[in-house]
Amino acid sequence: MSNKYILLLLMLFSVDAHADDGYRLWLKYDRIQDAARRKEYLRFAGFVDLETPSSSIQMAAKTELLRGFEGMLGAKPAIAGRKTGGIRLLRDQHLPDEGFRIELKGGNLLVSGGSDRGILYGAFTLLRLIQTGQAISKLPISESPKVQLRMLNHWDNPLGTIERGYAGASLWKWYELPEVIDPRYTDYARANASIGINAVAVNNVNASARFLTAEYLQKVKALADVFRPYGIQVFLSINFASPKILSGLTTSDPLDPQVRQWWREKTEEVYRYIPDFGGFLVKANSEGEPGPQEYGRTHADGANMLAEALKPHGGRVIWRAFVYSPDPRGDRFREAYNEFKPLDGLFASNVIVQVKNGPIDFQPREPFHPILGAMPHTPLALEFQITQEYLGFSTNLVYQASLYKECLESDTYAKGKGATVARIVDGSVHAYSITAMAGVANTGSDRNWTGHLMSQANWYAFGRLAWDHTLGEADIADEWIRMTWTKRPEAVAIIKDILLKSRQIYVDFTTPLGLHHIMGQGIHFGPEPWLEKSARPDWTSVYYHRADSVGLGFDRTATGNNSLALYRPEVKQSWEKPETCDLNYLLWFHHVGWNKRLSTGNTLWDELCTRYYRGVEEVARMQAQWARIQPWVDAEMFADVAGRLAAQHREALNWRDACVLYFQTYSRMPIPAPYKAPERTLEDMKKIVAWYQLK
Ligand code: BDP
Numbered sequence: 001m002s003n004k005y006i007l008l009l010l011m012l013f014s015v016d017a018h019a020d021d022g023y024r025l026w027l028k029y030d031r032i033q034d035a036a037r038r039k040e041y042l043r044f045a046g047f048v049d050l051e052t053p054s055s056s057i058q059m060a061a062k063t064e065l066l067r068g069f070e071g072m073l074g075a076k077p078a079i080a081g082r083k084t085g086g087i088r089l090l091r092d093q094h095l096p097d098e099g100f101r102i103e104l105k106g107g108n109l110l111v112s113g114g115s116d117r118g119i120l121y122g123a124f125t126l127l128r129l130i131q132t133g134q135a136i137s138k139l140p141i142s143e144s145p146k147v148q149l150r151m152l153n154h155w156d157n158p159l160g161t162i163e164r165g166y167a168g169a170s171l172w173k174w175y176e177l178p179e180v181i182d183p184r185y186t187d188y189a190r191a192n193a194s195i196g197i198n199a200v201a202v203n204n205v206n207a208s209a210r211f212l213t214a215e216y217l218q219k220v221k222a223l224a225d226v227f228r229p230y231g232i233q234v235f236l237s238i239n240f241a242s243p244k245i246l247s248g249l250t251t252s253d254p255l256d257p258q259v260r261q262w263w264r265e266k267t268e269e270v271y272r273y274i275p276d277f278g279g280f281l282v283k284a285n286s287e288g289e290p291g292p293q294e295y296g297r298t299h300a301d302g303a304n305m306l307a308e309a310l311k312p313h314g315g316r317v318i319w320r321a322f323v324y325s326p327d328p329r330g331d332r333f334r335e336a337y338n339e340f341k342p343l344d345g346l347f348a349s350n351v352i353v354q355v356k357n358g359p360i361d362f363q364p365r366e367p368f369h370p371i372l373g374a375m376p377h378t379p380l381a382l383e384f385q386i387t388q389e390y391l392g393f394s395t396n397l398v399y400q401a402s403l404y405k406e407c408l409e410s411d412t413y414a415k416g417k418g419a420t421v422a423r424i425v426d427g428s429v430h431a432y433s434i435t436a437m438a439g440v441a442n443t444g445s446d447r448n449w450t451g452h453l454m455s456q457a458n459w460y461a462f463g464r465l466a467w468d469h470t471l472g473e474a475d476i477a478d479e480w481i482r483m484t485w486t487k488r489p490e491a492v493a494i495i496k497d498i499l500l501k502s503r504q505i506y507v508d509f510t511t512p513l514g515l516h517h518i519m520g521q522g523i524h525f526g527p528e529p530w531l532e533k534s535a536r537p538d539w540t541s542v543y544y545h546r547a548d549s550v551g552l553g554f555d556r557t558a559t560g561n562n563s564l565a566l567y568r569p570e571v572k573q574s575w576e577k578p579e580t581c582d583l584n585y586l587l588w589f590h591h592v593g594w595n596k597r598l599s600t601g602n603t604l605w606d607e608l609c610t611r612y613y614r615g616v617e618e619v620a621r622m623q624a625q626w627a628r629i630q631p632w633v634d635a636e637m638f639a640d641v642a643g644r645l646a647a648q649h650r651e652a653l654n655w656r657d658a659c660v661l662y663f664q665t666y667s668r669m670p671i672p673a674p675y676k677a678p679e680r681t682l683e684d685m686k687k688i689v690a691w692y693q694l695k
Contacts, residue, residue: 022448029071047086099144149436167444178222195463345377373412381436394451509615553587
């Protein structure tokens, strides 16, 4: 090979070495540029000492510290026999179980934890301090999680597809497992541990019974073995009809002795493979999944049967409240409430009921679920969606910490003022014995994990808020940007600004003023407000927006179906009158006349149009802002986001034109100045949306 070629190859490699594909997430550990800061931490780069070298979790903490120190400080702590100038990892029984403290002591950095997990979280926190450029004078720091189970729910199927996944195929390569262990499983576990996630359900809630076969349990065991050193417990979603499907029993009735015996034995088998198995996640009697109601039994009967089988092993049942009856005449808004509220107090002590943040289904904006605060005797877990099923898949930039915080800070008034959703979920309002927060994962086999690079922020923010719901969305964004993109202040400010407004922008160009469930049927992408036929009325759009010649919106007050009455009087009162109802929720609860003047001074029609148009303009503004950060961030990552923003702009225009043209057929009013009527017709838009759905 000639020298010229060698030079060319070298050049190619060096370009490659700088290009970033996002694989490393927020755990980049690139060299710290600030020399003073580097020096501060270099003082402790001598060694990492473990209290218990045989502990695999402590070892994982050490490995991570070595990796981080080498990357960020250019020093691998490995000096044997030194007493000062290093890091010591230690257990301290006075600390809360998963809590930690980081302090300077005896010339060392001391990371103590209430348990090995606590140590691990302390180690990752120390690395975050260095990564985000914090001074060592910030120490000491003590933290402990507010919620016990901080969990990801993967909706992954045995054949490698992901229900509502937009970042490639499943991370879990079931065909290769248990023999082949993809190193990516470890990187996945590291990322989770770095934000305090300590539990994962690896398979879809629409569960294949296959996951409980010996063949699959061996595969799941292989994953559990990789996750264990990172403090992550594995759960499985189960199919309630498994006794029938797998063993040919004639029934799956939870009160049938044979069925109960089947679950006891199956559970014992699971624990033989995975001694620290977390438990079962269950979707039952919902959207066609089997469940106890088929046998005239209740959700509590079903959950308690599983709870009994899990109890001797310390396992838990997470029973989902996302149910709606096959009878489509009621309002789905009330279904979970109607079915679960009467069961309050009837669940076994190792059952937790998992509730979606809103009463319908992960819409871009929902009022908090009315059951939150209404079950004082049953621990309730909160389920958020991290994957962007209703938030534009992986072409739309939506920072969901804003959505999570809005829900967490909503006041349920369960015990008077201050009973926020966060305080219901962390157990402080009703003294729940188990507490949990789950996020439906957005990870997949895409090299950058989440499809949209900016969606990594949602995984990150979910974990941070599950750890500590009092953190602010801006502070979380700040940390994430510094670790993922750049520390350059101008660029941090721009990216943060984009993140913080992105969710409202998405709401504006899709479902402003409390519109909901008007997206494309089935795929849940793009607009389809005209949808009027489906298998059930509550799967259409017209069911939810109720547009007519008079106005728009779903009257859920006393003059309508009165679902609003499910909330405490204080909450109800705040949304009861269209004049005083928060505009964000207006059309969730009211049918409002097109000419009704809103608090903005505009009529409903003008305000609706304004928001659709403004939403599109704001996407263009995000594009312009993004263009300004180019000099300061990785070129490959920059270009990827720029491309997705352009796609988002195209999609936002589709939403705007489809919705204003469609609603105009009812309002019969012109598009208000200064906006111009769409150049496309409603028929054009229907064709485009049909194409979206490959119909
Ligand atoms: C809906 C999804 C569906 C899920 C369901 C659930 O469209 O794919 O199975 O939620 O949460 O939003 O069970």
